[in-house]
Amino acid sequence: MRLLGGRWRLLLVSYLLDGPKRFSDLRRDMPGISQRMLTLDLRALEEAGFVQRTVYPEVPVRVEYDLTADGDRLRPVVDVMREFGLWLKARDALVAHAESESA
Amino acid sequence: MRLLGGRWRLLLVSYLLDGPKRFSDLRRDMPGISQRMLTLDLRALEEAGFVQRTVYPEVPVRVEYDLTADGDRLRPVVDVMREFGLWLKARDALVAHAESESA
DNA sequence: CCGTATCCTGGCCGATACTG
DNA sequence: CAGTATCGGCCAGGATACGG
Numbered sequence: 094m095r096l097l098g099g100r101w102r103l104l105l106v107s108y109l110l111d112g113p114k115r116f117s118d119l120r121r122d123m124p125g126i127s128q129r130m131l132t133l134d135l136r137a138l139e140e141a142g143f144v145q146r147t148v149y150p151e152v153p154v155r156v157e158y159d160l161t162a163d164g165d166r167l168r169p170v171v172d173v174m175r176e177f178g179l180w181l182k183a184r185d186a187l188v189a190h191a192e193s194e195s196a
Numbered sequence: 197m198r199l200l201g202g203r204w205r206l207l208l209v210s211y212l213l214d215g216p217k218r219f220s221d222l223r224r225d226m227p228g229i230s231q232r233m234l235t236l237d238l239r240a241l242e243e244a245g246f247v248q249r250t251v252y253p254e255v256p257v258r259v260e261y262d263l264t265a266d267g268d269r270l271r272p273v274v275d276v277m278r279e280f281g282l283w284l285k286a287r288d289a290l291v292a293h294a295e296s297e298s299a
Numbered sequence: 300c301c302g303t304a305t306c307c308t309g310g311c312c313g314a315t316a317c318t319g
Numbered sequence: 320c321a322g323t324a325t326c327g328g329c330c331a332g333g334a335t336a337c338g339g
Contacts (some may be wrong), residue, residue: 099311099312100311127312127313130311154319162306
């Protein structure tokens with residue numbers, strides 16, 4: 094939980110599971126995240142050995158983020174969390190519907 | 197993550213998966229948690245419909261916490277997190293060992 | 300035994316401005 | 320394009336004391 098407990102990290106990993114992404118790709122995928130948090134979370138995942146950062150010295154510069162083999166170990170975690178999240182959303186929608194019926 | 201992101205909640209659920217527990221049982225199981233956080237997290241899980249709280253009006257009073265059917269849906273989440281946590285711990289132990297060798 | 304009330308601290312996180 | 324620097328709000332979480 095210390096590693097994954099942040100608001101964005103697991104979501105970030107879930108996008109990287111699809112393949113390498115550029116910084117701007119991730120910003121687009123995650124509307125609402127600040128540049129600062131994206132950087133901080135990427136750095137934390139990099140230090141933990143889950144993300145590989147590659148800089149291509151072009152102009153303008155291109156930076157790619159990719160999961161390492163260790164990072165790919167997060168796939169089952171992401172999958173089960175995603176499944177649970179969907180179920181939870183469906184359940185709460187049902188509850189809300191039932192309440193509007195009785196009202 | 198909003199629901200489960202706290203430091204203790206998933207651990208709390210993992211203990212409740214074994215069966216109903218009393219407040220004092222949970223305090224024993226989770227050394228380091230404050231009475232305050234235990235209460236707050238139990239209340240949050242109760243409000244979310246994952247935990248059933250039962251008060252037995254004896255003297256002294258006995259209170260039991262049990263997972264609901266919905267709460268039991270967290271079992272796969274707990275399982276996968278536990279597995280990942282164990283793997284991570286083993287990996288970091290290996291890394292620490294390798295570093296002490298090279299030093 | 301099972302809490303609540305109160306106070307306090309650290310760090311998550313966002314907003315904004317600036318740079319190679 | 321891909322960041323860094325700085326400031327500040329807010330809230331999770333801990334410590335302590337008290338109550339039914």
